[in-house]
Amino acid sequence: MDLTALRTAHPEHWGKATAIRALTLDAVHAANSGHSGMPMGMADVATVLYEKHLKFDASAPEWPDRDRFILSAGHGSMLLYSLLYLTGDAEITLDQIRNFRQMGAKTAGHPENFLARAIETTTGPLGQGIANSVGFAIAEEVQRAQFGKKIVDHHTYVIAGDGCLMEGISQEAITLAGRLRLGKLIVFWDNNNITIDGPVDISDATDQPARFRAAGWQVIEIDGHNPEEIDAAITKAKTSKKPSMIACKTHIALGHAAQDTSKGHGALTNPEQLIAAKEAYGWSTGPFEVPADIKSAWEAIGSRGASDHAEWKTRLAELSERKQGDFNRIQSGEAPKRLQATIRALKKQISESQPKLATRASSERVLEVVNPIMPETLGGSADLTGSNNTKTGDLGVFLPENRKGRYIHYGIREHGMAAAMNGMALHGGVRPYGGTFMCFTDYARPAMRLAALMQVPSVFVMTHDSIGLGEDGPTHQPVEHLAISRATPNTWVFRPADTVETAEAWELALTSQKTPSVMSLTRQGLPTVRTKHSQKNLTAQGAYILAEAEAKRQVILIATGSEVSVALAARDTLEAEGIGTRVVSMPCMELFEAQDETYRRRVLPAGPVRIGIEAAVRQGWDRWLLGERGRANKAGFIGMDSFGASAPAEELFEKFGITAEATVAKAKSLLG
Template identity: 45%
Template structure:
């Protein structure tokens, strides 16, 4: 029987081999955290390598994602579908072992990590998901949800502000099944951290309300076992285990930043193997060590026992079991078509001007009671952004009932926690803040797009229409820069009906996050026929047609759409043929077939004018080099919203004048 250190050294050896072969990577953390990984993964971690999606598995997040070879080595050794060839192809094109862990690419990787701090923060969301699901589905006779969430992190994660935001909430929400193992090695890329990271981390986490264990020797298996047992025993407080370790353990570069982000080099790698007593050839694992790591039999037994429990549960509670299966699979309720019918009926009944943030709340009044997996929230702006409904129940940590979270003023933490809820499964998280503050959470939003998570952001106060709050609260660049993020849908609806369709799209887009850009000011309800209502779902459509072939296309989104319609009416009265195109979601429109896009924006019509109260350059892709854009060239100012729209040229009269000038220019060019 190999020793625990031998088993940990298998991780170290694979990390050295893969990083040396790739000539790229981070050996220091895998060498330093190998004993921590051995203690967790071989002593109590509940998982089944043959079924990485088993619903009641423990969750693991490597928050310091640069230590990816630690995780890949563990997944390979325990029996996941990650071959030695993939280990050898570390950081190479087409491999399942990228430089940082990526969800959906490598079996057993729960979350894409790399931006430090977000892994811990999303682990909070995963732990919350477990608590909420346990309260919803467990019964007195049957426990079908009972697992833990673990995260590894380093000093860098704890320096990042997002870890502060989320970890404070973890304590407030009493997430006792969350355990974070802190790799306290005292070194980062710039060297010894004591000059810039000198706080007492343990006291900080104790102040949050966490259970703080240690410091313990992070290379002592027995000490780590005891710490993990202590963490598991406290069911009311999340636990931080402070593990004193040596970065680059066993190498000549131990305790030095030189081991952090570059291969050890052949000479140092050989010396490390010698110091560890590791005699196997590169990429070879002795049979006894491989057998000691193999978790497939134990994992199968654990899942089989759970399946037996779930079968008895399903027999006793078939409706609960069916809902659990559906939610964990990511499917919408069976009566989704009927829910959509009610959603659209409520939207089309509106006949008065109102803000699209109000229209969004009206949509949620239909959706929240009908879609139980919706979990809402806000960064201290519930009333302003309209995310709290009559069916919203604030979280009660005594019973873990509720479907609404008060995140406080923590936009970044909110975004990362929403990601965690979505990653875990069983929930569709949505939450709101002002659009100008989306920048605070941008990296969490970017990660949700990379991972393909169904997360919905309600971003209100979407333009200079905010008014008196001034430039700090008036988004100008946010809408176009959000549109630049791949795999993100940005909907900017113009009225109740477009808002309802945006919500429908957000919930039906199972692998894409959505941002809803919503107005503070009231907007008129625009007329449409049934075909136009159906066309909204295609992201862009003809809202107002002219008689005959159009000579000008006006394009707009959100609050500026009504201005385009009004200008088109005026221009039509002057005998000009003007089509109005509403483009509430460019990403969805761009994904349509070429025939649809051509039918909406015929290439023969080059005379085009776009209107949007945002930075204009993004629109060039639609208006071409010859068209024009009415947009915001600078920041806004403090004044009533109506005054700002007039001063910055967002009026029907200005749109009309600019359109006439453009038509004259095109006419003159044609005459020449």
């Protein structure tokens, strides 16, 4: 590249873009790790975007109507940190830049949304950002339909690299965005033809523009170092009814000895080459030093949106008080006050009528009362609507012709769905839930982990949660998926036993601010086990005594979900034989773990035989069976230790020995 020509053609632009490149070189050099090349390659695009287009107010990073900027190529985190520091973000200071990738810094190796308010999402696992962005764009459309264009009217911009576009999730994201005609979604493709292993050609020969067009996108191809082309492309993209992909031909590590090489993708730490690159840029200040005129030009960009922001506040204040209240409540993530009463009323009704329902149907019953009072819920399913019971009558379908629709047909895209849900939750103003089969937790897994890491309360509705699924067989029967979700930090895994517990679980999930929930729900019908109404949300305690021993307490059966009724049946038999048996329902291990020891000891006292019953692998159970005052020679587990099989459900429970009879036999043998 002829840097002099670039510099001469647009000197002011060049100074601003060079600040990004220089800060990146310095930070990576100081950290002795990181990714230099991407921020250096995309500095021009980012500069034009921030200077001319991005609606934001650096002093108010949480302004709800800001444009969102998603760095899907999260390894290029110094691009984002540079932009935030330069525009005057209060959190990403120069000190933070100097401490790039160090303990306690907000400038982590990859952008972490929970470290600074201006970081929209956590990226690094490739493809997640572009898939989040679909959720951001959907949330914007839905909120705009609800509150009007004067309050909600912003774009979602994304920078995605070759890695993002090679990941399968990107296909799910772009085809969903194309179908839904998310015109306010604009993706810049950093087309630098370099990945870690070498040129992209080594592993890929995809015609990306053709691929995006095939998915219903507008595609604009530009020189990613020409500010005029960048500006024109963004201007054009903003008027499109289709989502836009701007293919930016760039040079990774522009101006450095490693330019256009896969070395340039990584950490450029050689001091001589660093100096040479800065010289080539015409950048003569010391490390981390941005000339005052350039810094103030950037700060002007950072405050450019302040007046817009002020006008927006005025417009918000002009809404009716009720509308304002709704907007602010939803934005804060608070559930409406009447949620509690609604849930209690349903619980009461269920405890009285005692229906036999699959918990997936219980979940629908809950959504039927919740969705009408929570306009922020945004439901969906990965093409299993009738099976996941996720759609209630009042939700219209979200489509280009119906932006008020609150139900999304995600298609057969579990991963894209989960990542889009995270994006919605991060955007704010909506509360997403989405369904698939529990077994396909596997497909959604990378995004489910990120929900937990990012501290967003997405709700994953996972039905058909055991061999109870029946004939579809082992490919569709989860056995390890409860353990997988429970192994993940900051995740609530609910496995309710009946409609009452399902309602309680939903109440917790919908009031959660920082923890995602996994709803593990049955395909098969279950009796109501909470036949006595309690106002209190017992599921909030994680586990509780559902049925106390009548005879002298010798056995405690601990069960979840569909196995709670198995435990109750086993208790009947044992009690009939004079063996006092307590049944503990344990719908959420994580919440039980969070209780104080006094309560845990009350539920699980030392002494009796303990048997865990769950149609899944034992992993995760030993802490309740052997720990918490338990003893190995008095503990047993009734569950799965292999994959399932294809046959009718009842036969499978027999075959795998998950029955009241087997429980009784195990209890007796442990009693000796």
